[in-house]
Amino acid sequence: MTLHDRLADGLARLAALARQDDWRVGEAEGLTPTQGDILRTLIARPEGMRLTIMAAHLQVTQPTASDAVSALERKGLLEKLADPGDGRAVLLRATRSGRALAKRWPLSFGAVVGALSPIDQVALLGIVSRAIFKLQRQGAIPAQRMCLTCRYFAPNTHPGKARAHHCRFIDSSIGEGDLRIDCSDHAEAA
Numbered sequence: 371m372t373l374h375d376r377l378a379d380g381l382a383r384l385a386a387l388a389r390q391d392d393w394r395v396g397e398a399e400g401l402t403p404t405q406g407d408i409l410r411t412l413i414a415r416p417e418g419m420r421l422t423i424m425a426a427h428l429q430v431t432q433p434t435a436s437d438a439v440s441a442l443e444r445k446g447l448l449e450k451l452a453d454p455g456d457g458r459a460v461l462l463r464a465t466r467s468g469r470a471l472a473k474r475w476p477l478s479f480g481a482v483v484g485a486l487s488p489i490d491q492v493a494l495l496g497i498v499s500r501a502i503f504k505l506q507r508q509g510a511i512p513a514q515r516m517c518l519t520c521r522y523f524a525p526n527t528h529p530g531k532a533r534a535h536h537c538r539f540i541d542s543s544i545g546e547g548d549l550r551i552d553c554s555d556h557a558e559a560a
């Protein structure tokens with residue numbers, strides 16, 4: 371097997387473990403992994419999110435997202451509100467119980483990340499950020515609110531320092547371990 375294939379195989383095993391954990395937790399909470407993903411996405415977006423954007427964000431079809439949203443609504447974990455920006459559109463928002471459940475729902479890859487040393491976690495965050503950036507450029511995954519595509523991000527502004535980058539939004543140096551993949555202050559770079 372080539373390096374490429376061995377690495378892809380290893381990642382597939384970690385992804386299988388993460389999905390297995392999602393199903394196990396979901397069973398205990400009475401939710402599917404997609405329903406859990408929707409709730410987790412919504413707690414990072416208190417302003418709400420449209421169904422079409424949610425489906426694209428989770429990389430599922432619109433009917434799949436719609437079914438999951440209906441189930442969450444029936445359980446009182448999610449509500450639909452009129453979109454102030456478009457009278458015909460609705461926004462999805464987690465209810466108080468939905469937010470509480472999402473906060474105790476462990477991250478899919480929590481066990482994988484927990485098996486790494488802090489140094490490896492920092493290195494992996496940089497690798498993951500760059501992989502997402504490249505795949506986003508190729509159109510393989512939807513736009514993420516990440517540092518590498520943010521207009522406030524100034525890379526390697528402080529060369530040789532542990533916190534080599536700079537975030538102009540908070541006007542502070544940041545290191546590889548501070549890189550964000552879903553930042554609410556993100557603004558797409560031109």
Ligand code: SF4
Pocket residue numbers: 515516517518520521522523524536537538539540550553554555556557
């Ligand atoms: S605003 Fe957020 S996404 Fe943008 S550079 Fe700062 S931390 Fe990164």
